[in-house]
Amino acid sequence: AQSVSQHNHHVILSEAASLELGCNYSYGGTVNLFWYVQYPGQHLQLLLKYFSGDPLVKGIKGFEAEFIKSKFSFNLRKPSVQWSDTAEYFCAVKSAGGYNKLIFGAGTRLAVHP
Amino acid sequence: DTAVSQTPKYLVTQMGNDKSIKCEQNLGHDTMYWYKQDSKKFLKIMFSYNNKELIINETVPNRFSPKSPDKAHLNLHINSLELGDSAVYFCASSQAGVKETQYFGPGTRLLVL
Numbered sequence: 001a002q003s004v005s006q007h008n009h010h011v012i013l014s015e016a017a018s019l020e021l022g023c024n025y026s027y028g029g030t031v032n033l034f035w036y037v038q039y040p041g042q043h044l045q046l047l048l049k050y051f052s053g054d055p056l057v058k059g060i061k062g063f064e065a066e067f068i069k070s071k072f073s074f075n076l077r078k079p080s081v082q083w084s085d086t087a088e089y090f091c092a093v094k095s096a097g098g099y100n101k102l103i104f105g106a107g108t109r110l111a112v113h114p
Numbered sequence: 115d116t117a118v119s120q121t122p123k124y125l126v127t128q129m130g131n132d133k134s135i136k137c138e139q140n141l142g143h144d145t146m147y148w149y150k151q152d153s154k155k156f157l158k159i160m161f162s163y164n165n166k167e168l169i170i171n172e173t174v175p176n177r178f179s180p181k182s183p184d185k186a187h188l189n190l191h192i193n194s195l196e197l198g199d200s201a202v203y204f205c206a207s208s209q210a211g212v213k214e215t216q217y218f219g220p221g222t223r224l225l226v227l
Binding site for chain 1: 154158210211219
C-alpha cells in the first residue's frame with residue numbers, strides 16, 4: 001500500500017532562515033506528487049505539484065520542491081521564510097494509474113518567529 | 115465566488131444523534147471527495163464520487179453515507195454519532211483524471227459530546 005512519510009513533525013525557524021521539509025513515499029509505480037499548505041483555521045491550498053518533466057518544480061509564494069525518483073523523495077524548500085509562512089504543510093501522493101485518491105503524510109507544523 | 119463550500123462550518127452535537135454536512139462546488143468538476151482530518155491533523159480520504167457514482171469507499175463505518183444529488187453536490191450523512199467521529203471533515207473536488215488537482219473546501223469542524 002502507498003504511504004507518505006514526513007520526517008519533521010514540528011519545525012521552528014526565525015524569519016529569513018531557509019526551509020527544507022522532507023517527504024518520502026512508498027510506491028513502486030508512477031506517481032503524482034503534491035504539497036498542500038493549511039494556514040491556521042483555513043482550508044488546504046495547493047502549493048505545488050509534480051506530474052512529469054523537470055523534477056524541480058516551483059510553486060506559489062517562493063516555494064519549490066525537488067522530485068528525486070531514486071530516493072522516493074519530494075522535499076519542499078524555501079530559501080527565506082517569512083512569519084506568514086507559519087502553517088501546516090502536507091505532502092501527498094497519488095498513483096498515476098489508480099483512482100484519484102490522495103494519500104497524505106502526517107503533516108509538518110512550521111512556526112516562523114519574527 | 116467560493117469554489118468549494120461546506121455547511122455548516124462548526125457542528126456540535128451529542129452522541130447518538132444523526133447529522134449531515136453539505137458540500138457544493140461551482141468549478142464544474144466531475145469528481146468530489148470527503149476527507150477526514152483527525153485531532154493529530156492526519157488527513158485520510160473517506161469517499162469519492164464521479165458524476166454521482168461512488169468510486170472510492172475507504173474502510174469507513176456504514177454509519178457514514180455520502181449522497182450526491184448532482185455533480186456539484188456531495189453531502190455526508192452520519193448516523194448514531196460517536197465520540198471518535200469528532201474531527202474536521204473536508205470536501206474536495208477535481209476534474210476526472212489522475213493529473214487533476216483537488217481543491218478543498220474550508221472544512222466542517224464536528225465535535226461530538
